[in-house]
Every structure is written in C-alpha cells, then in structure tokens.
Amino acid sequence: MKSCVWRGIYPLVFDAMTIAQRYPCVADLEATAKRRMPRFAWEYVSGGIGNETCIARNRRALDEVKLSPQYLVDGADDPDLRCTLLGQNYNLPFGIAPIGLSGLMWPKTSEILAAAAKQNNIPCALSTFATAGLEDIQTIAGEHAWFQLYPPKDLAIRTELLDRAHKSGYDTLIVTVDIPVETRRDRDIRNGLSVPPLFNIKTLLQILARPQWALATLLAGQPEFETLKRYIPHGASLEQAATFLSDQVSWHVTPQLLAEIREQWPGKLIVKGVLTPEDAEICQRIGADSLVVSNHGGRQLDAACSALDVIGEIRNTVGRDMPLIADGGVRNGLDIARMLAMDADFVLLGRPFVYAVAALGDRGGNHVIEVLRDELKCTLAQLGCSNIDESGLRRVVVVPS
Numbered sequence: 001m002k003s004c005v006w007r008g009i010y011p012l013v014f015d016a017m018t019i020a021q022r023y024p025c026v027a028d029l030e031a032t033a034k035r036r037m038p039r040f041a042w043e044y045v046s047g048g049i050g051n052e053t054c055i056a057r058n059r060r061a062l063d064e065v066k067l068s069p070q071y072l073v074d075g076a077d078d079p080d081l082r083c084t085l086l087g088q089n090y091n092l093p094f095g096i097a098p099i100g101l102s103g104l105m106w107p108k109t110s111e112i113l114a115a116a117a118k119q120n121n122i123p124c125a126l127s128t129f130a131t132a133g134l135e136d137i138q139t140i141a142g143e144h145a146w147f148q149l150y151p152p153k154d155l156a157i158r159t160e161l162l163d164r165a166h167k168s169g170y171d172t173l174i175v176t177v178d179i180p181v182e183t184r185r186d187r188d189i190r191n192g193l194s195v196p197p198l199f200n201i202k203t204l205l206q207i208l209a210r211p212q213w214a215l216a217t218l219l220a221g222q223p224e225f226e227t228l229k230r231y232i233p234h235g236a237s238l239e240q241a242a243t244f245l246s247d248q249v250s251w252h253v254t255p256q257l258l259a260e261i262r263e264q265w266p267g268k269l270i271v272k273g274v275l276t277p278e279d280a281e282i283c284q285r286i287g288a289d290s291l292v293v294s295n296h297g298g299r300q301l302d303a304a305c306s307a308l309d310v311i312g313e314i315r316n317t318v319g320r321d322m323p324l325i326a327d328g329g330v331r332n333g334l335d336i337a338r339m340l341a342m343d344a345d346f347v348l349l350g351r352p353f354v355y356a357v358a359a360l361g362d363r364g365g366n367h368v369i370e371v372l373r374d375e376l377k378c379t380l381a382q383l384g385c386s387n388i389d390e391s392g393l394r395r396v397v398v399v400p401s
C-alpha cells in the first residue's frame with residue numbers, strides 16, 4: 001500500500017523537481033522552446049524588425065540600470081510584491097503582454113496563459129490576432145483578462161467587437177498604436193508566415209522536424225483567428241481571409257480614432273506603444289487611463305528608443321497620477337525591478353511567456369511566473385526593499401550609466 005502511494009506521488013514530486021531544476025530561468029525555457037518549435041514559428045516569436053538592433057538596445061538599456069543595495073535595513077527579508085494598478089489588486093507587479101498568432105507558436109498558448117494569470121492573480125492581455133476567442137479567454141481568466149484591440153476600419157465590426165468585449169466582462173481595453181502600417185519583417189516574409197501555416201515543402205519539413213509541436217497541433221486542431229473569424233466572408237480561401245483581415249484593420253490609429261474609441265469604451269483604456277511625451281500628452285488629453293511605454297519588443301521600428309530611454313520624460317509629462325506600464329526585453333526579476341526603479345508602475349513581458357508554454361506546455365505559465373516571482377523577491381531583498389511601492393524600491397539610488 002505504502003509503495004503504491006509512493007509510486008503514485010513519485011512522478012509528481014520528481015516532475016516538479018525536474019522542472020524547477022531544469023528551468024531555473026527564462027533562458028533555459030527559451031532554449032527548449034527553440035528545440036520544440038518549427039522554424040517559422042520560432043523566428044516569428046523571437047525575431048524583431050530589420051537588423052534587430054532594437055532587441056539588442058532593449059537588452060542594453062536594462063543592463064545599464066544599476067541599483068544600489070542597502071543591507072542595514074529592517075523588514076526586507078520577505079518583500080511584499082503586491083501592487084495596485086487601475087484600481088485592481090494584483091499579487092505581482094507584472095503581467096502577460098498581448099501576443100498575436102499565439103496558437104501558432106504552441107497550441108492553446110493563450111488559454112494556458114489565461115489560466116496561469118488567474119491562478120497567480122496577474123493580468124493577461126488577449127490580442128485581437130490571438131488564436132483564442134475573446135469570450136473563451138474571459139471565461140478562463142475572468143477579471144484578469146484585458147482585451148487588446150487593433151481597431152477594425154468597419155465601424156459596425158469595431159462597435160460589435162467592443163460590445164462583445166464589454167458584455168463578456170472585460171473591464172480593461174488596450175489600444176495598440178505602434179503599427180501605423182502593416183509590419184514588414186524579413187524573417188516572416190522569407191518564411192511565408194500565415195495562420196494556419198501554409199503547407200509547402202519548406203514548412204512541412206520544418207514541422208516534421210518538430211514532432212511534439214506537430215502532435216500537439218494535430219490534437220488541438222489548426223489555429224484560427226477565433227475572435228475575428230465570424231467577420232471573414234463565408235467561403236473565403238485562406239489567402240482571401242488573410243487579406244480581408246489585414247485590410248480590415250485601421251493600422252494607423254489617429255488621435256480622432258483614439259478619441260472615438262475612448263467615447264465607445266466604458267471601461268479602462270490603456271494605450272500601448274507610446275514612446276514620446278507628445279503622444280503621451282495626446283493620450284492623456286483623450287482620457288486614457290494608462291500607457292504602455294513600449295517599442296513592441298523591437299518588432300516595429302529598428303531605430304526606436306527603448307522604454308527606459310523615454311519613461312522619465314513621459315513621466316514628467318503625464319505626472320504621477322497616470323500609471324505607466326513598461327515592456328521590452330524583460331527576462332528576469334532583476335529586469336522587472338529595473339523597470340520599476342526607473343519609474344514604471346507595472347511591467348509586461350511577451351516572449352518569456354511564449355517560451356515557457358512552448359517548452360513546458362500547460363505547466364509553462366505557472367512555472368515562468370514562479371521563476372520571475374522568486375527572482376524579483378530575491379532582488380528586492382538584496383536591495384533592502386520591503387515592498388515595490390515608492391517607499392520601497394524608489395528609494396534605491398539609480399545610478400545613471
């Protein structure tokens with residue numbers, strides 16, 4: 001009997017230990033994800049635009065933030081990581097950024113991350129171009145789900161999308177403004193990236209080289225743009241559907257369009273992709289509740305500043321009352337602390353969550369959150385901070401490089 005019970009729990013204990021030991025940081029998850037994903041999917045998630053100098057700039061900007069540890073303090077042994085953003089209490093000061101084509105990278109990525117967000121009490125943003133339906137993600141994540149909008153040109157479709165989001169329970173809308181024209185990424189063009197994947201000899205060979213991805217995709221069914229598919233004209237071919245969707249989006253979000261969306265959306269509005277005080281001021285005037293200072297993970301303009309280059313100026317423009325969220329290149333708890341120390345109120349991460357799911361399937365979301373939480377806790381303890389608010393981290397001296 002005893003040995004039976006042990007045999008039952010042994011794999012669970014062993015498994016848990018293996019994951020913790022084998023994947024103590026995001027870089028380990030990334031390496032495994034790369035081995036498990038077909039090349040077209042890997043290059044889509046990991047790549048950037050142009051020469052990918054913006055990705056390197058994001059990394060450099062984070063590395064250059066130095067923090068002064070203060071050891072002779074009381075009360076920093078077990079730092080409190082809880083925070084409040086837009087009236088919502090979260091367990092941790094970071095969340096899951098919106099990711100398009102999510103199910104192409106690993107089946108059910110959005111669903112797995114939505115469940116992990118709820119379980120860990122952090123927010124997760126669903127992209128308009130995710131492969132999960134907005135209603136389904138709301139059912140899984142509840143109040144932790146945010147909806148990210150690429151505004152459709154057709155007013156009727158835009159209104160219906162916003163209505164669906166509101167009625168299904170979303171309170172927070174993100175409008176992304178940093179794609180004024182359709183993106184042109186060399187790797188994706190070379191790979192002929194599409195949803196579902198186009199089956200030619202090249203992609204087929206890439207898929208055959210990744211049997212775990214192939215099997216998981218076969219079991220989950222081919223990915224589709226679940227939120228948008230009802231608007232695609234009946235009988236459209238794959239190519240026609242892709243053209244229809246891309247033609248449908250108002251890639252360029254003008255101040256007028258943003259103001260219209262503000263008018264239409266009854267909940268909280270976050271504008272994502274702001275990198276100048278001028279844009280920040282317009283968003284504030286229009287009535288946005290928060291901004292994501294972001295260069296889209298180095299995927300839009302290779303010469304763009306990193307969030308850390310501009311967050312100070314943006315803070316001076318919008319003042320203390322508007323929460324600033326920052327992202328781009330954050331890969332560990334120390335990076336999160338760096339963003340907070342540089343005056344972000346909250347931090348988003350994109351790729352690390354995808355890497356975690358691609359590496360570990362449905363255990364990936366919870367694991368990467370645990371890793372980031374532990375790293376952040378250790379960092380704050382090293383810094384002598386008892387919590388993440390101003391009386392905590394912000395008294396740490398940031399040494400300009």
Ligand SMILES: Cc1cc2nc3c(=O)[nH]c(=O)nc-3n(C[C@H](O)[C@H](O)[C@H](O)COP(=O)(O)O)c2cc1C
Nearest residue numbers: 045097098099100127176296297328329349350351
């Ligand atoms: C594969 C991928 C897809 C993305 N799709 C979207 C999207 O649909 N909407 C959006 O606002 N941002 C999108 N982003 C940008 C992320 O939300 C976020 O700003 C970025 O990933 C942060 O950088 P990081 O990946 O280095 O953490 C995407 C990023 C990646 C890597």
